[in-house]
Amino acid sequence: MKRFIYFLLLLIIFENNHAQQASDYFPEQPGLRWEYQVTPLDSVNNEIETLRYYRHDLFITESNYEGKLAKIVQTKSGPAETIRFQSYLDSLFFHFSGPDGYEYFNVGYLGILLSVLDSVLNNPNFSFAELFNSLEEWYSVYRFDQTINDEYTILQFDTSVTIDGLTLPLRLEVLGERLPDDSISTPIGDFNCKKFVRKFGISYLIIPPPPLPPIVIPIFFLNDSIWIAEEYWIVQGVIPATNVDLSVLEIDPFFIPGLITKIDSVIITSVDDGKVFLPEEIALEQNYPNPFNPSTIIKFSLPSSVYATLKIYNALGEEVVVLLDKELTTGTYEFEWNAVGLPSGVYFYRLQAGSFIETKKMILLK
Secondary structure (H helix, E strand, C coil): CHHHHHHHHHHHHHHHHHHCCHHHHCCCCCCEEEEEEEEEECCCCCECHHHCEEEEEEEEEEEEECCEEEEEEEEEEECCCCHHHCCCCEEEEEEEECCEEEEECCCCCHHHHHHHHHHHHCCCCCCHHHHHHHCCCEEEEEECCCCCCCEEEEEEEEEEEEECCEEEEEEEEEEEEEEEEEEEEECCEEEEEEEEEEEEEEEEEECCCCCCCCEEEEEEEEEEEEEEECCCEEEEEEECCEEECCHHHCCCCEEECEEEEEEEEEEECCCCCCCCCCCCCCEECCCECCCECCEEEEEEEECCCEEEEEEEEECCCCEEEEEEEEEECCEEEEEEEECCCCCCEEEEEEEEECCEEEEEEEEECC
């Protein structure tokens, strides 16, 4: 009997440990391409089919990134007519350790909300977008052994905003929660999924005398629900439309449109078939078309994260426009320059990425 009980305990431990490995939910071999249908939602969460677009994610390799062994996924979005011909312009990074799935945090869709907040706040001394960009780092987002409905903190940052001489203490945070498993039907099959929700929020803090902790008053939270299928990774995501009440900041209420992302197909291909690669060196390509009227595309590649600027100059060496001025991750990027309203002639575009500097000539011909 003791031997039987011992064997049973070993079996239970094995099954539990195996089920909790986060890496089980991500495909093993590069070359899998997820194709998603993405539909915006109106203020009452009805799908706006006329604004529907598509997103392709391609698992290209496993490599070290910012101190962790990362599954590197390149991504692109666009209309159905052109998505297959577009270049991959951004990268996603995932790392798995035991029951935890890490994601390298960047603002992503949240950037839309942050830009709205910055434009409404119109405070030259503070930017939500800049603050969240400064928080880019690896975070344990998907915790597969987390107790169901038990909320956990992914990221938390306390700051303050001064408006018309009034200083408001705020808390910016990203919370996670594992929800009960959920079965869903998709065009590629039926799945029993692990379900998570990420909550991006801003709260107002009342600071009492020490040693009492701050009193947290939520202002708004943007919820991002995610369904994860074993060996297929993310097969569905829903961000409901969110009403935002910032009356505490003397800002009129407004709402953020929602977004629903559904898997459309999964294709096993090769990285070469997807025309995707990890650049080995910085490369600035010749703009296309050239000559152009009135717009042209400038494309370049980066082998690692670097702060980059892309600027346009006229024939006199005068700066015309700054197309880029920010930190970028590994990948290939395209920027469109529209020269409407400018005279014909020779122009120059200059890429500076770290110590790399290169300038190329282009011709605007009207």
